[in-house]
Amino acid sequence: MAAKKEHNYSIEELTQDKKFISWVKDGLNPEDWQQFIKENPHKRKDIETARKIINLLKTSESPIAEGEVYAVWKNINLFYSLYHKKQRNTVLKRMLRYAAVFIIALSIGVTIPYFYSQLGNRQFSELNISDSDSYLGAAKIILSDGEQVVLTEKESSLLFNPDGAGVKINNDSIVKQHYDRNSTEVQPIQIIMPFGKKSNLQLPDGTVVWLNAGSKLVFPPTFKGKHRRVYLKGEAFFKVAKNKQKPFVVSTNDININVFGTEFNIRANSSDNEIEVVLVEGEISLKENNILSLLGKEIRLKPRQRAVYNRNNNTTDVTSNVDVDYYTSWTKGLLEFRQESIVNVFRRLSRFYNIKFVAERSVELNKKISGKLDLKESLEDVLKVISDAVPITYKIEDDKVFVYGKLNYLPMRK
């Protein structure tokens, strides 16, 4: 034992001797020190002083409640589980090419208020992606006779009878509608797709429409009159049946799109400042939909052109040679992003899956990402793919996705 040999320890040295400290503080190996005092009786007083000093150096501690210890542990435990989820490789899906398609994409920018909520000790901001037209509730058809048909499938197919007699749902059940065909005030048919649901339908004239989540399409049971006019809020892809005698017109709140027989996609959610129209093939024209529209210029689009109508200043910018696949991928259940901010990706996903995103403060929501997501996969699988690409982890709870920033490698100072 060190103490035995070095019996000339000064008080200062004693008070810094590990074994001496552990004897004073924890009562370890007392016999060694009794022995030491026995052999060095002149040191007894020094040992007493050294003991006193060590006791004086005791730091007082304020107690901590066990509940707090467990509260922090809960978060750490959660983080551990999230982090050790097996990582999936991003599967890049090849895009299918569309033949003879044109797209009109009307995008509506959503202002995102941030709500702060506490989850454990960490601060989160909630991305509130509530459009005024975020049709919550069930997906449904409101028929001309006022009957409502609720669509339970995640994706429904609707086939409307050419003579306006009814609709065939999912190639299975047929719902007939009864209304006065000779009346001048026939109620239109409304298709309402809430977030998380989408459908493809065939209109009475044979035009095929993919109606995206969070969208509404209104059209008459049969197209009478000079035009085939439908009303859209949200996003839809149209394959317009040819009929030169009856031009197809898509109306939105701000602009009308006149279609001269082809296929197209429209995105027109209501609270954005911009309406985007992309033409794949065929010909369309855009015209403002207000009293002054008679004075307004009609803009004609050629294939692969993209028009962006600004609702604030009523101007339209046209770009040529855009990649049309990018704007139509959603109809194939793919979501493609090119240099999109994470917050936009979440916004789009919240439409498809009808969920809310709650992001931790540290998540870089404006970071730009590119990639393709297969929306036929579960939300969980899609989020896994995203979390491989960007530094986030997530947890799905009911109708909310909590997004956490992934932490960087711990920098240790030397």
Add this chain to the structure above:
Amino acid sequence: MKGDSEIWENFKNGDKSALSYIYFQNFHSMFHYGIKFKNDSEFIKDCIQEVFFKLIKAGKRLGSTDNIRFYLFRALKNSILRELENSRKVDFVDESRLKFESHFSLEEEILQKEKLSLQEKALADALNNLSSRQREIIYLKYECGMEYSQICELMFINTDSARKLVFRAIRSLKELINKQINSSILFFIHLRRKHVL
């Protein structure tokens, strides 16, 4: 009982029970250490949480250690510095701005007492006069049982100065205990302390 190195390796490999063991073995001492730098328990709990998040994230990339507590203290101190930088919106919070504020049991005890003996008062004053660095070294050495080499790594000082700082503190206490105290000596000690430190 497994050694620190082994537990640490298990933790690095993602062993949940090692994580839980490390957490519950060290939370209290980390909390008590941290709270001396910023008397805000929510803040310190956040910092501790950050430390564990980062450790989990780093996993196999972490270095080895045979003293987990030391490793965690160092990580916690980094975390506190970083969080302070973030919250104060300044570029860098200097290590020297991190003041270790501990209270000795005697100081607390004396606060409760109405009448103090001259010696008690002298000792309390002597403790009260210890600098923040002296308090930190003393805390790490006497409460946490750390080696000088580790203390110095935590505090970015060299071993000699750490030893000297403790040595001085102890010597002043020793003098107070051993000598028959009168107020003039006490006064003298005070003057000297202020001069030296």
